[in-house]
Amino acid sequence: MxxxxxxxxxxxxxxxxxxxxxxxxxxxxxxxxxxxxxxFFDQHNDQVSVKHVVxxxxxxxxxxxxxxxxxxxxxxxxxxxxxxxIDNDPDKLRQYVRxxxxxxxxxFYRDVPVSVDSIKYYAKIEYERTYKGFDKEIKENQPYRxxxxxxxxxxxxxxxxxxxxxxxxIQKNIDRLRAEAPHHMDGKMIEQGxxxxxFQTHVHxxxxxKDVTNQLSLSPGSSHKASEVILNGNPVKRxxxxxxxxxxxxxxxxxLFKYDRNFVERYSAHKMYRKDTYKxxxxxxxxxxxxxxxxxxxxxxxxxxxxxxxxxxxQVQLCKIRTKYTTNFGAK
Numbered sequence: 001m002x003x004x005x006x007x008x009x010x011x012x013x014x015x016x017x018x019x020x021x022x023x024x025x026x027x028x029x030x031x032x033x034x035x036x037x038x039x040f041f042d043q044h045n046d047q048v049s050v051k052h053v054v055x056x057x058x059x060x061x062x063x064x065x066x067x068x069x070x071x072x073x074x075x076x077x078x079x080x081x082x083x084x085x086i087d088n089d090p091d092k093l094r095q096y097v098r099x100x101x102x103x104x105x106x107x108f109y110r111d112v113p114v115s116v117d118s119i120k121y122y123a124k125i126e127y128e129r130t131y132k133g134f135d136k137e138i139k140e141n142q143p144y145r146x147x148x149x150x151x152x153x154x155x156x157x158x159x160x161x162x163x164x165x166x167x168x169x170i171q172k173n174i175d176r177l178r179a180e181a182p183h184h185m186d187g188k189m190i191e192q193g194x195x196x197x198x199f200q201t202h203v204h205x206x207x208x209x210k211d212v213t214n215q216l217s218l219s220p221g222s223s224h225k226a227s228e229v230i231l232n233g234n235p236v237k238r239x240x241x242x243x244x245x246x247x248x249x250x251x252x253x254x255x256l257f258k259y260d261r262n263f264v265e266r267y268s269a270h271k272m273y274r275k276d277t278y279k280x281x282x283x284x285x286x287x288x289x290x291x292x293x294x295x296x297x298x299x300x301x302x303x304x305x306x307x308x309x310x311x312x313x314x315q316v317q318l319c320k321i322r323t324k325y326t327t328n329f330g331a332k
Contacts, residue, residue, distance in 0.1 A: 007069035083199035103248035
């Protein structure tokens with residue numbers, strides 16, 4: 001499960017309207033008949049009009065300055081393994097989103113607890129993803145793509161008489177490069193804009209910066225961690241527990257759908273992988289054989305990078321890593 005939280009955009013000033021973002025989220029509905037379109041939904045309604053979403057979010061921005069975001073965007077992206085477990089069922093996904101938004105609300109650190117009915121949000125399910133420049137497949141195909149583009153330009157120049165050369169030989173080189181590129185789909189070299197295969201269902205959520213009363217500001221920004229400040233001489237709680245929210249969201253899925261989460265799928269494991277790779281692989285190699293085998297399969301399918309380390313492949317090597325870890329960092 002991958003969940004991201006971003007503000008309106010990365011600039012220093014923010015639009016007064018969420019209209020452009022809502023319009024972007026309508027992209028999969030274009031050219032579809034009304035009965036096949038996917039609707040926005042909230043905590044209690046399965047169908048909310050686009051017009052109402054824009055009107056409600058835009059009208060809930062009291063006292064927010066130009067340099068403050070008017071809304072936040074959450075993206076919930078279950079893995080293909082998780083989607084397969086729930087049969088890619090949109091009703092189950094809506095159920096999960098509603099329970100997860102309860103966890104989102106409860107993750108705010110306030111004197112008065114925040115409930116899901118205190119926040120204003122609208123969600124939209126999407127079923128497709130396309131390859132983008134930051135994807136591993138695009139990056140690794142890029143050197144081949146660059147050579148192909150140059151050769152294609154040479155072909156055009158030859159046909160115009162601007163360059164001398166053997167068109168057939170150049171085309172043969174182009175075909176060879178396409179075949180040698182490391183990533184293909186349906187026999188074609190993967191390029192930007194191509195639709196990804198398999199379950200790609202995910203959810204976009206627009207959450208107003210202000211609560212439903214349009215009075216309390218609720219920012220899930222990473223710089224707003226749980227803390228206590230003095231305001232007018234009185235201690236005031238503020239902030240948002242991101243780690244707590246991600247872990248609650250993960251647990252919610254597992255509880256709702258009886259999902260047996262592997263070690264490498266856990267949010268805590270991803271944090272460990274980033275902060276202490278040796279510790280991550282020590283935990284991984286200590287798993288029972290079946291779980292360990294599943295873990296490596298999941299890592300391979302997800303494209304999770306295995307750094308150039310002396311990764312343990314047997315218990316002797318694992319023991320050496322444990323000894324090194326204990327010596328350098330102390331027993332954990």
